[in-house]
Every structure is written in C-alpha cells, then in structure tokens.
Amino acid sequence: MPKSPARQIDAAPLDAAAVLQWYDRNARDLPWRVPPADRARGIAPDPYRIWLSEVMLQQTTIAAVRSYYARFTALWPSVADLAAAPLDRVLVEWAGLGYYARARNLHACARAVVERHGGVFPTRSAELLALPGIGAYTAAAIAAITGDEEVAVLDGNVERVLARYLALPVPVREAKEGLRAYLQEQVPQRAGDFAQAMMDLGATICAPRSALCMLCPLQPGCLGTRADPLVYPVKAAKPERPVRFGHAFVIRDRDGDIYLRRRPEKGLLARMAETPTTPWTDEALPVVFPFAADWRALMPITHVFTHFRLELSVWTAEAPVPADLAEGWWAAPEGLDDEALPSLFRKVLASAGL
DNA sequence: AATTCGTGGAA
DNA sequence: TTTCCAAGAAT
Known part of the structure; x- marks a missing residue:
C-alpha cells in the first residue's frame, strides 16, 4: 500500500x-x-x-x-x-x-x-x-x-x-x-x-x-x-533570492600568516574553515571590528548561494601582539590550498591578494 | 511537505 | 546582466 x-x-x-x-x-x-x-x-x-x-x-x-x-x-x-x-x-x-x-x-x-x-x-x-x-x-x-x-x-x-x-x-x-x-x-x-x-x-x-x-x-x-x-516539465513559481550583508576580516600576523577558524558543526558551510565575519543580516550594518587596529578596506565581494545572495565588505589588519584569538589557527599564504576553505572564503582571501 | 543545504558555467 | 540549473538528501 x-x-x-x-x-x-x-x-x-x-x-x-x-x-x-x-x-x-x-x-x-x-x-x-x-x-x-x-x-x-x-x-x-x-x-x-x-x-x-x-x-x-x-x-x-x-x-x-x-x-x-x-x-x-x-x-x-x-x-x-x-x-x-x-x-x-x-x-x-x-x-x-x-x-x-x-x-x-x-x-x-x-x-x-x-x-x-x-x-x-x-x-x-x-x-x-x-x-x-x-x-x-x-x-x-x-x-x-x-x-x-x-x-x-x-x-x-x-x-x-x-x-x-x-x-x-x-x-x-x-x-x-x-x-x-x-x-x-x-x-x-x-x-x-x-x-x-x-x-x-x-x-x-x-x-x-x-x-x-x-x-x-x-x-x-x-x-x-x-x-x-x-x-515540460511544468515548473512552480520561483521565490526570489533575498540579499544578506556582512563584514569579513582578513587578519594577518607579523609573518603574514592568516587567521582562520572552523565554522560551527551545523548549518551553512558546516565544519569548513573561514576567516572571521560579522553575523550576516538582511540590512547593511556599520562595521564592528573584532579588535582595535589599523583596518584597511579591500574590495567587497558578492557570493550567490542557493537561497540568498551575500554581500561582504572585506577588511584587513595586522593582529595585535600577543594575538589572543584562541579558537582558530594561523595559516601561511602558501598553505591555503591545504585548508577546507569554501569558495566564499577563497573570494574573501582573493580580495586581499591571496 | 516545504526548506535548507554551494558552486560555476551556459544561455 | 540576469536567470537558470546540474546524475538530490536530510529534515
């Protein structure tokens, strides 16, 4: 049955x-x-x-x-x-x-x-x-x-x-x-x-x-x-794709290494590597930096997911010393190919010339 | 059962 | 430029 x-x-x-x-x-x-x-x-x-x-x-x-x-x-x-x-x-x-x-x-x-x-x-x-x-x-x-x-x-x-x-x-x-x-x-x-x-x-x-x-x-x-x-096939109406906004941070140390961390176990890009970002919101909000530094703006990036489009402003700065960024790790530019970086964060890093 | 999951290439 | 969509699964 x-x-x-x-x-x-x-x-x-x-x-x-x-x-x-x-x-x-x-x-x-x-x-x-x-x-x-x-x-x-x-x-x-x-x-x-x-x-x-x-x-x-x-x-x-x-x-x-x-x-x-x-x-x-x-x-x-x-x-x-x-x-x-x-x-x-x-x-x-x-x-x-x-x-x-x-x-x-x-x-x-x-x-x-x-x-x-x-x-x-x-x-x-x-x-x-x-x-x-x-x-x-x-x-x-x-x-x-x-x-x-x-x-x-x-x-x-x-x-x-x-x-x-x-x-x-x-x-x-x-x-x-x-x-x-x-x-x-x-x-x-x-x-x-x-x-x-x-x-x-x-x-x-x-x-x-x-x-x-x-x-x-x-x-x-x-x-x-x-x-x-x-x-054919007859298809249902397509819902339109909303836009979300955020800020991404390419943090370097004195050697030029890049700060990465692991995304949460569930949800979008789960368990993959990322550069830090602000939460993604439906309105563009003023940037809140993770620490005080000489932040420089890089080229913003757009990335299209299945169910929304993401506009990220990209910023870069040298980390304070000693760097207290506990949960992540530092990756050398030559080692980025060995990281589990989704295309979104490849774009963010490309914006910093990486 | 409708949503949530990426990405890049073609038209 | 925008739209579509490609050998679907899990929830």
Whole structure:
C-alpha cells in the first residue's frame, strides 16, 4: 500500500529496447563509466567508484566533478582507504565542490560500509538506502549500474524526459511517485545501461533548453514532441533570492600568516574553515571590528548561494601582539590550498591578494 | 511537505 | 546582466 495516493499514470509503454540501442551507439565517455560493450563482456564497475561519482554528481555538473573524482580516487582507491582518512582531510579535498553535507555523509558512509559490511560495498538498493547520504536516486543508480538490479532510476534528467514523453501537466514534485511507478514498469534487462541511457538522453538530446527530437529514440511515442516539448516539465513559481550583508576580516600576523577558524558543526558551510565575519543580516550594518587596529578596506565581494545572495565588505589588519584569538589557527599564504576553505572564503582571501 | 543545504558555467 | 540549473538528501 503506497503511503501517499500517487497519481496513477496510464500511458503507452516506453520503447526501452530503442533506448538501449541508442545508448550502444551514443554512450558518453565518462571516467567512472564502464562502456556498454565492456559491460556486455561481463565487466562490472567498482561500486565504490560508482557511489563516489554519484554523490559528487548530486546537483553538480560533470565538468565540476571531473577533477574532484580524479583526486579522490587517487588519494583513496578503496572505501577502506577513505574510511581510514580523517574527516577534516576529506573536507579539504571537497572544498569548492559545494553542498558540504555530502562530504560529511560520504565519510560517514565509508565508515559504515567498513563497519557494517566488512568493507564490501553493498549493491542492493535496499541496503544502500540505509547508508548516510544515499537517498532513493543514488541507491537505485548504484544498484542498477553495478548489479543490473531492475529498479527505477529517477533523477532530474529522467524526470524531464518522462515529463515530456507523457506531456505531464503538473510539476514533477506533485507526480514523482507516479513517475517512479511508471518507470519501474518500463525497466528492462540491462537495467544499468538503461538507467545511464535515460540520463544521457536527458543530458544530450532531451536537454533543459533544447530538444533534438529528430535524434531521439523515444520520439515515436512522445506526447511532448507533438506540440512544444520545451513547455515540460511544468515548473512552480520561483521565490526570489533575498540579499544578506556582512563584514569579513582578513587578519594577518607579523609573518603574514592568516587567521582562520572552523565554522560551527551545523548549518551553512558546516565544519569548513573561514576567516572571521560579522553575523550576516538582511540590512547593511556599520562595521564592528573584532579588535582595535589599523583596518584597511579591500574590495567587497558578492557570493550567490542557493537561497540568498551575500554581500561582504572585506577588511584587513595586522593582529595585535600577543594575538589572543584562541579558537582558530594561523595559516601561511602558501598553505591555503591545504585548508577546507569554501569558495566564499577563497573570494574573501582573493580580495586581499591571496 | 516545504526548506535548507554551494558552486560555476551556459544561455 | 540576469536567470537558470546540474546524475538530490536530510529534515
């Protein structure tokens, strides 16, 4: 019994065989992917690497992920290697990729795999779903890609493909479980290739701002292509992005080292490194310096988060001696690459020429 | 169930 | 310049 009355979707079946044929000829070459020809020879991908790539790819472009994926797999070739690393080391490597809860969950998941599964990464969706940072999509993707579990893999790409194919008249959020149930009925053998095919299709043919329907293997049965496929998926109104203001402080000592500290364990940029800032407020307030010094104004910076935009004035000064800034540490300019600094604070430091 | 989580590149 | 948005999860 489904917990919510998922609206039933009655529609013509989807030509999964045509999708697989298209994939055999057009599969994208990706660092974590086993090409369909190799997959047919029985070569299966490493679940650890598929998991790592899937977590990195959550709400993140392939272009942004590439270098991070290469670095992580070089540093930590197995899940046991990753589990053995300190969390703060993982955060340093994740810095700049965003959505830092992913890195904390990644590390927790690696340790759970070592503890609960003896270091053998699970490949069944039900077990995967119980691990930190693995939700419905990621569990299904790993299970399908590594073990050909015949499970619906529904990501943003596939949602768009299906919304157009079915000419879905409501926002995807309102029909998600119905879409999942419909897709589940369409999953063929070679479930892993089918999942990757549907995602490639959404990324290259049935893209957000362009639909190359003449090249699409699903064009014959597609309801969206009969008028304007680009009107789907129907989306809800976007709330506008508020602005917040604050002041950031680049504090140097006599050697030129920079004062950094760790952000709180919860909330935005949790546990990452930062330069001190004032609280961020919805109105621009006069600056309150952390100590009396010869403060100089630097170029202010703007940083855009998902749900607000931040305008930071940037100030710099030499710390008083002896410096009583207890909870943080001093970092040499050459050592900043080894700090878990989010892009926001890279911008702040760049404003000081660092 | 609606919000809260980053970032950078493309249109 | 502004807008959109990318292989979502946790709460």
